[in-house]
Each structure stands twice: as C-alpha cells, then as structure tokens.
Amino acid sequence: MKDYKKADASRISISELMLPSHSNFSGKIHGGYILNLMDQIAFACASKHSKSYCVTASVDTVDFLSPIEVGELVTMKASVNFVGNTSMVVGIRVIAENIQTGVVKHCNSSYFTMVSKDKDGKSQQVPGLILNDKVEVKRFLKAIKRMETKKQRQYEFDHQDFSHVDYLPILKEHKVRIDLPENF
Template identity: 55%
Template sequence: MSLSPRPVRYSQTTITELMIPSYANFGGKIHGGILLSLMDKVAYACSSKHSGTYCVTVSVDKVEFLQPVEVGELVSMHASVNYVGRTSLIVGIRVEAQNVKSGTIKHTNSSYFTMVAKGEDDKPTEVPPLILQNKEDVRRFIEAMRMKEIKQQVKAQMDDARSQIEVDAAHVVLKNERCIIDY
C-alpha cells in the first residue's frame, strides 16, 4: 500500500482551553495531570490527522513544567509531527499560557509524544511519509531521530545495568544516599 506523503503543516494542530478552578490543586496552580491530558489529546489529533487513522500514545518524553499555569489563563497546545517511522510518529508539543488581562504569553513546557498508528485490525499500520518544506522541519526531524537513537541507547544501558545490580551489596552502593535499608 502506497501512502501519499503529507507536509508537516497538513496535521499541525492547536487546542486552546480555559483553565478553570476545578483544574487547580490546593496551591491554586493547574494540576500537571490536566496539562498532560490536554497534551495527549492534541498529540492524538495531530498524529491521527497525519496518519488518517486511530493512533495511540506509546511514550511521552521530556515533560518539564517550566512555569506554573494559573486559573483563568488560556492554555494553547501547539502540536506538530516532527518525525515519522514506518508505523510511528513523534509529535512535538509546545504549551503556552496566556494571561487574558495582560495579554502576556509564557512558554510553560514542551514535550514529545511517540504515537503508533493502528489499523482496522488494531495492529500497527503504516503512516504516510513526511514532507519537510523548510529548514525548521528538517531540524526537527533530525532532532527527533537523534532523540530516538539516544532513547534506545539509554534503554540498552539500563537493561545491562539491571543485570549487574547486586542487591546484596546495596549497603555499600547506597551508603551516602538518603535512604535506610530496613529488611
């Protein structure tokens, strides 16, 4: 099956939502989970537009909350397909909060969602190639490729490290850490 390539702009998606009091924690700031849910929603919309099919989230990378989001602010999630593999897509998301009274906009976080396209049989299905139309599209694609490679290297190193952990020697390894072994 040959799929027609699609440009990045074809599936770019923005979702904007008013932050209401029920989204806030006891400190009056918006719960991170609310923001993650909105990011997941925009990642789905963006990846599904590109793939033309249902997509599921398989991983979320680099979720750093740079600034708090306040009740009453308008939060916009800007999503763009940065990379496509055979069945997967990496969607970059930039989150901005706007104070409607002052008009100021602050960048609250950026994140990367890896999505997989699903076919009618609920199995991974091929996605269209991505048309890169400017230097920014190319930069983001290469950056996503490198992030994917680094993630695979870290996973391999962690798998190796797990096999080398000697719990019986934990008292030596953990002697300067803030923990107490109590068993």
C-alpha cells in the same frame, strides 16, 4: 507505504481557558489535566497525519517549566516532527497567556510517540513526512537523536552485564540510603 504529507498539513492548535475546576490544592492548574490535553492534541495531530486511529506509545521529556494559573488561556501547538514505519513523534508546545495583562509564558514542551492502528487494532504504515524548512528538518533530526539516546539508555539497563554493584559508588554520592541484604 502511503504517500508523503507535508509537516504543516497536520499541525493543530487548541486553546482553552483554565477554570478553577482544573486546579490542584495549591491553586495552580493540575499537571495531570495539562497532560490529558496534551494527549488529546497528540492524538488529533497524529490521526490527522495518518488518517487513522492512533494510540499513545510513549511520552518523552515532560518538564513543567512554569505553573499555569486559573484564568489563563492555554494554547497548545502540535506538529508531526518524525515518522517511522507505523509511528509518529508529535511535538507539543504549551503556552499560557494572562488575558488581562497579555503576558505569555512557555509552560511545557513534550514529545508523544503515537502509533497508527487499523480497524483490527494492528499497527499500520503511516505517510512519510515532507520537510519544508530548516525548523522542520531540525525537529526531525532532534527526534532521531532522542530515539538514539532512549535506545542507549534501554540497552544500558537491559544488558545482561548490567549490575547494580557497578553503580554503588555513584549512589553513595547522592541522598540515598543503601540497605541491601548480604547476598543481593
């Protein structure tokens, strides 16, 4: 395995003014545009840490908390929060600032799992992570917890004993119509 690197050695911040061309039909900045920027900063952060080409393996917890307006300055901050053997979890925080009033709002936080690739497209090892403060330790531990939760969900839905019938009573409590064939 390669050496260890400090978490702050690969932190990246980008800012971009939101233009009318980035907006959706309701006049707010299109979520897909923001996701594209987030993917770019995740790539840059992971590549900076690993010193290699990286690909997006998954995206966790994309909650759009506040709409972004045309004319606001969007800043994204990314850091490597966790490293595995060939993968890294990059945490991204998105804030928007009204440059006329100075009001700043938190718009989104998300976690991108990025995988390091070699010249032939094969996964390769990434440097370990040196954590320098309690915030970095907390981010690392939260990444482990998210991975455990994800594995548990995957197991629940992939497990051979899983049956939709077990969930029918729960579904009846929701706004859904169940119209299954008799032999389903």
